[in-house]
Amino acid sequence: MTVKVSALNKTYLQGNKRVHAVRDLFLSVEKGEFCSIVGASGCGKSTLLQLLVGNLAPDNGRIVIDDVEMTSASEEKRAEMRRQKIGFVYQRFNLVGGLTAKENIVLPSLLDGRQPDAAWFSELADKLGIRERLDHLPSQMSGGQMQRTAIARALINRPSILIADEPTGNLDKETAGEIFDLFMTLHREGQTLIMVTHDPSLAARADRMYRMDDGMLFSA
Ligand SMILES: Nc1ncnc2c1ncn2[C@@H]1O[C@H](COP(=O)(O)OP(=O)(O)OP(=O)(O)O)[C@@H](O)[C@H]1O
Numbered sequence: 001m002t003v004k005v006s007a008l009n010k011t012y013l014q015g016n017k018r019v020h021a022v023r024d025l026f027l028s029v030e031k032g033e034f035c036s037i038v039g040a041s042g043c044g045k046s047t048l049l050q051l052l053v054g055n056l057a058p059d060n061g062r063i064v065i066d067d068v069e070m071t072s073a074s075e076e077k078r079a080e081m082r083r084q085k086i087g088f089v090y091q092r093f094n095l096v097g098g099l100t101a102k103e104n105i106v107l108p109s110l111l112d113g114r115q116p117d118a119a120w121f122s123e124l125a126d127k128l129g130i131r132e133r134l135d136h137l138p139s140q141m142s143g144g145q146m147q148r149t150a151i152a153r154a155l156i157n158r159p160s161i162l163i164a165d166e167p168t169g170n171l172d173k174e175t176a177g178e179i180f181d182l183f184m185t186l187h188r189e190g191q192t193l194i195m196v197t198h199d200p201s202l203a204a205r206a207d208r209m210y211r212m213d214d215g216m217l218f219s220a
């Protein structure tokens with residue numbers, strides 16, 4: 001099992017109102033599995049992913065990724081997991097504005113104190129169709145190009161799991177289809193994947209599809 005989540009809860013305080021963004025949530029993802037999550041805006045999808053990657057702390061519950069209990073790990077260990085084991089594609093890309101596409105992509109390797117794998121970098125640039133854009137800054141790229149760059153960055157360290165928040169959101173149908181096809185190819189090559197999407201027709205092509213509603217997760 002690559003991901004095991006049990007009895008996970010997360011609330012936010014909005015003024016004096018408590019918002020229950022993730023409610024008593026259980027989820028297991030096996031190695032090599034492609035799992036999709038759909039749900040209306042505000043139902044808690046991004047919160048769940050931020051919890052999984054250890055960017056947010058839950059109120060209670062347990063998250064184990066690749067045999068590491070994220071929920072009791074030190075901040076240092078969680079950061080190491082994000083560099084080495086978990087590739088994360090943010091809903092809003094989170095590219096570094098002052099760095100080119102190439103510099104953004106190799107950053108996780110450099111932060112992990114190693115030289116990026118040149119052959120893998122080159123393969124990713126081709127797979128993602130961004131070879132012509134490698135010297136461009138994010139401000140000189142389209143939404144789709146930024147999205148592909150963010151995906152390459154998430155994959156550069158060959159993570160055991162790729163977690164993506166709306167990787168096809170804000171893209172035209174054709175680009176969205178291409179990115180989804182790439183995910184399918186990675187999946188066939190054995191990549192474990194969790195993808196959040198608004199698009200039920202794409203989500204239905206995953207091995208397992210979940211629907212999130214008001215912080216709860218249901219098999220769909
Ligand atoms: N930092 C925060 N502080 C307070 N409330 C928050 C915070 N982040 C999210 N929320 C609230 O938690 C709930 C879940 O938000 P979340 O971003 O996880 O939803 P989502 O399913 O990803 O939505 P979308 O599809 O629009 O991206 C919403 O009601 C949102 O307003």
Ligand SMILES: [Mg+2]
Nearest residue numbers: 045046047091
């Ligand atoms: Mg979201």
